[in-house]
Amino acid sequence: MVIQNLEKEVSPIQLEDLLKLKRLERPDGHFWEDFDRKLEAKRLEILIKKEPIGLQWLKSVWKKHFRLVSAISASACAVFGLMHHTSLIQRSALHFAEVSSPFIKNNIAAYVSEGNAYFAQNVMRGAQPSFQVATLAVPCKSQVCYMNGGFTPLNTAKTSVHASF
Amino acid sequence: MEFSKTVGKALSAVPERNSEASGDWALVQRVQAGELHVFDWLIKKYRERLFSIVYNIVSNREDASEIIQDAFIKAFRAVPKFKGKSSFFTWLYKIALHTTYNTVRKNRFKRFFSLEKMSEDASSEAILDYLQGQHSGAEKSVLLSELQEKLNEALQKLSIKHRTVVVLFEIEGLSHTEIAQITETTEGTVRSRLHYAKQELQNYLKDYLK
Numbered sequence: 001m002v003i004q005n006l007e008k009e010v011s012p013i014q015l016e017d018l019l020k021l022k023r024l025e026r027p028d029g030h031f032w033e034d035f036d037r038k039l040e041a042k043r044l045e046i047l048i049k050k051e052p053i054g055l056q057w058l059k060s061v062w063k064k065h066f067r068l069v070s071a072i073s074a075s076a077c078a079v080f081g082l083m084h085h086t087s088l089i090q091r092s093a094l095h096f097a098e099v100s101s102p103f104i105k106n107n108i109a110a111y112v113s114e115g116n117a118y119f120a121q122n123v124m125r126g127a128q129p130s131f132q133v134a135t136l137a138v139p140c141k142s143q144v145c146y147m148n149g150g151f152t153p154l155n156t157a158k159t160s161v162h163a164s165f
Numbered sequence: 166m167e168f169s170k171t172v173g174k175a176l177s178a179v180p181e182r183n184s185e186a187s188g189d190w191a192l193v194q195r196v197q198a199g200e201l202h203v204f205d206w207l208i209k210k211y212r213e214r215l216f217s218i219v220y221n222i223v224s225n226r227e228d229a230s231e232i233i234q235d236a237f238i239k240a241f242r243a244v245p246k247f248k249g250k251s252s253f254f255t256w257l258y259k260i261a262l263h264t265t266y267n268t269v270r271k272n273r274f275k276r277f278f279s280l281e282k283m284s285e286d287a288s289s290e291a292i293l294d295y296l297q298g299q300h301s302g303a304e305k306s307v308l309l310s311e312l313q314e315k316l317n318e319a320l321q322k323l324s325i326k327h328r329t330v331v332v333l334f335e336i337e338g339l340s341h342t343e344i345a346q347i348t349e350t351t352e353g354t355v356r357s358r359l360h361y362a363k364q365e366l367q368n369y370l371k372d373y374l375k
Contacts, residue, residue, distance in 0.1 A: 013373060013374055014374070015363060015366055015367055015370065015374060016335055018312070018316060018370060018373060018374070019316070019331065019335040019336055019366075020335065020336065021312070021313075021316070022217075022221055022316060022332075022336045023217065023336055025217075025220070025221075025313070026213070026217075027216065027226060031226070031230070032212070034230075035212065035230055035233075035234065038230075038234055039208065039234045039237055039238075042234055042235075042238050043237075043238060043241060046238060046241075046242065
């Protein structure tokens with residue numbers, strides 16, 4: 001007993017001993033009951049609300065490459081905005097514009113009217129895939145030609161349009 | 166020495182992890198085959214160990230509980246992708262640590278201690294007897310709660326990465342290699358973090374280590 005007491009006095013407690021005391025901090029049974037209940041509820045929730053594979057994939061891509069995705073999205077928004085803006089400018093410059101269906105080989109007609117002016121475009125028929133489309137001879141403020149699937153405003157009074165396929 | 170022996174004998178029930186890993190892999194394969202209830206066995210098996218790690222990192226039992234629930238949910242979702250390249254417990258510990266770090270980073274967890282009652286068993290008796298001799302007049306229960314608080318304060322003063330290494334090595338009894346795998350660092354980093362953290366803790370707890 002005396003030896004034990006002496007040992008106690010001379011043996012300092014090590015840091016490791018104190019830290020091992022932390023292993024004694026254990027939750028009781030009620031804690032685990034509550035834990036199991038909450039965990040089960042969460043698990044059931046994800047089983048019921050399982051996300052579509054596409055959405056899961058999008059989320060994973062977003063998580064992994066969110067900088068790249070956000071940069072691409074921002075660029076796409078900017079381009080779309082710019083295109084929309086240009087389109088608005090074009091629309092505001094014209095009172096009315098109507099263009100025929102996209103080019104069909106050897107048969108193109110485009111009609112542009114502005115205010116009281118009315119223009120008809122003559123189509124030069126040709127045997128080759130490459131052909132001249134029209135010449136507008138009457139002066140006007142703006143003209144439109146249908147080319148490559150989009151409107152191009154031309155601010156000249158006399159314009160020749162060449163299209164090739 | 167006496168304390169180390171007493172505490173070590175009572176608490177060093179570190180499981181044989183190699184045989185455990187192969188048993189876990191068999192269970193994981195059953196979960197992957199569609200037997201979802203088998204995942205419950207894995208939860209039951211690891212919840213206390215995970216709780217111990219997370220609780221000692223965040224020092225709050227409610228936060229620890231929530232973090233472990235989230236970690237198990239993440240593991241449950243990711244288990245079909247688990248290929249068995251590492252042991253299941255390493256993989257699970259990694260998920261738990263990532264979840265803990267994310268929670269701490271988001272500052273979501275409460276900034277106060279919510280501690281478990283320290284169970285008084287044979288191993289703590291020796292330490293408490295010694296401390297009672299040092300702090301005359303102090304009752305054991307008072308001394309124990311004071312010690313618990315001081316320990317947690319000291320741990321909370323460490324950075325989260327240093328704290329993690331201390332918890333995994335000193336409290337959970339994992340090897341340097343295992344800690345390196347879980348924390349995705351090298352063994353050298355683990356050793357150096359452990360050395361630094363213990364020095365810091367020695368300073369904080371010097372009143373109890375005389």
